[in-house]
Amino acid sequence: MTRARALPRIVVTVALLVALPAGRSAARDKAAGPVSWPQQDVQSSLSVMDALELYELGDPEVIKLVATPRQIGSIELELIKGAPAWIKANGPREAPRRRLVAATFAIEAARHGLETIDGWRSLTLMEWASTELRVDRTPLPAERFWRIAVVAMLADWLGQFPVTSITAGETPLTWFEKHLGFSEQRFPKDPRWLMARAFITELRAIQSFLQRPLLEGKVLIPNDVVLLYEAAAKTPAVEAEANIRLGYIWLTGGEPDRAIDLLTRAATSTDENDLQYLAHLIRGWALTRLGRHGDAVAAFRRAHESQKDGQTAVLWLANGLFLQGQREEAVSLIDGSLKSATETDPWHVYYRGPFRLWPSMIQQLREAIR
């Protein structure tokens, strides 16, 4: 993506860079040198529109300076007030790209806000960005990344806090569905929307699980969830992912044999390490349920080989080995995992649906809007 940059804006930006504290970005450091200001001063002096300027220049760290939970509401207000003029400032040819810059800035800020109990403000910020993007009737190709990123963000929030949507009524899920509807209009037939539609339906089912006790260790499998994932599994781009979720659903539904078939199929239809990990891990659980402990240990080992940092597979592999009398390897595995506990276990993202896509989508957006 190319763009022309007006001289006055460069002057403004350089002035902002000089005014910022040292250590926040490479771009700023080049311009400003080793000046150190207290962060509180920066937060109070940096406006949202200033931050947007810096963000456009390639400094994603600036989001952290303005997007404290306390300020999420004011970000939306400042963008509503200032962004339309900023988007148009460089002429109509630049406007679509700048809309995407502002929209991406908005969801990166919203992501910070969603981590707090006051996540509502983040949703309205996201809504503002979505409305802005729809001003352009034909979307930029990179808008697809933005739409998948929002799906990931909403899935993350609702996956972590499914009860939130109960106490708050249906609104967050409705929001999710509304966003998905726009995404389907903007990028018809994208296979990601098949998975998102199924995930939303699954979330609705989970809400109902939360409101009633499980029946003899089984959950009731809503047919619409199964049908949606089965439909998605027919599309190669999301086949493995859909079969993994179907496999997990059948496992929790008390049908481990059925789960194993789907998970075996999933493991052979993807090269993605995270999906391989999930397929083998959940297959291991299904085999355990069937009492096939030796096969389960082999499955957990495959999961561990797919993603060495995944602690869930380590614990299950170690537990299985321990029960088989292979204590030494079991202890070694757990000791290693305890010393290097990281946040890279795909199972910990599973219940947050497509959230695993967030980092790559944001990265691609940042590159596309420069």
Next chain:
Amino acid sequence: MRLGILVMALCALLAARPQQAPVFRSGVDAVTIDVSVFQGNRAIHGLTAADFELTDNGVKQDLTASSIETLPIDLTLIQDASGSISNQIERMRADIRAVAAMLKPDDRLRLLTFATHVAAPFGFQAGGTVPPLETVQPSGATSFYNALVSALLTTPPSERRQLIVAFSDGLDTMSFLDAADVGSAAARTDAVLHVYLVRDAGAFQVSRGWLPYDGESDSDTLRTAALDTGGQFYKSPSAAAIPTLVRNALDEFRTSYVLRYTATGVASTGWHDVAVRVTRPGRSTVRARKGYFSGPERGK
């Protein structure tokens, strides 16, 4: 682990340590059992091997030794480090430092924390050493069962006595291992496990991942797992002083007896039910491991 194979090299190693009586923590043949004896809340001292009767799978065993154990203790402390305790982090750090200070120099302390992941901010270190706690930063979900299983499986099969004390609000939002897995691991280790479920208010419930299930039966399973090791399971209605609770567990552990016997007349593998009673007249309460596993349970 009491069920590990008795290794001759271990005998030689232990024999080379004149200050300590040789103790084989576990084995197919040689078995040690930690036993606490109470009259009311008061520990009873002065008992000898002749005052105990022990059966292994129903077969009465000849006790070769009984003593108030003087061997050093390995204490594993399990603490919640999830986001829900972020406003209590300084108190938690102070509690851990207090626990480290109450150990004897020969004792050792390690800390396992559980959030989304289970971590070991520090491994076994000498009692009295100031624990490094800088890396303990609360955040994320809670994986209590994962932490319990991790602690039990990594309990060293050494001549040192193993005590695990775990604190949690009982809410598990991440583990897929469950209370039954805790019980299974507990049955295969030497450790005595104390579990404290500390809650400020509200009904107790355990959930697992994002598919919740009724917590009460799980609570019962966890209780059984702890009691089967000779440990205790406490549910407190309010946040308790952790150093005091650990001190109580340590004091009890230090005044417990260690019974040793060579298992005879029973199968060398599989589950061994162990029952201990005091033969001396008078009412007493005996707390001891309920049994142990010998050899692998599962094959291919």
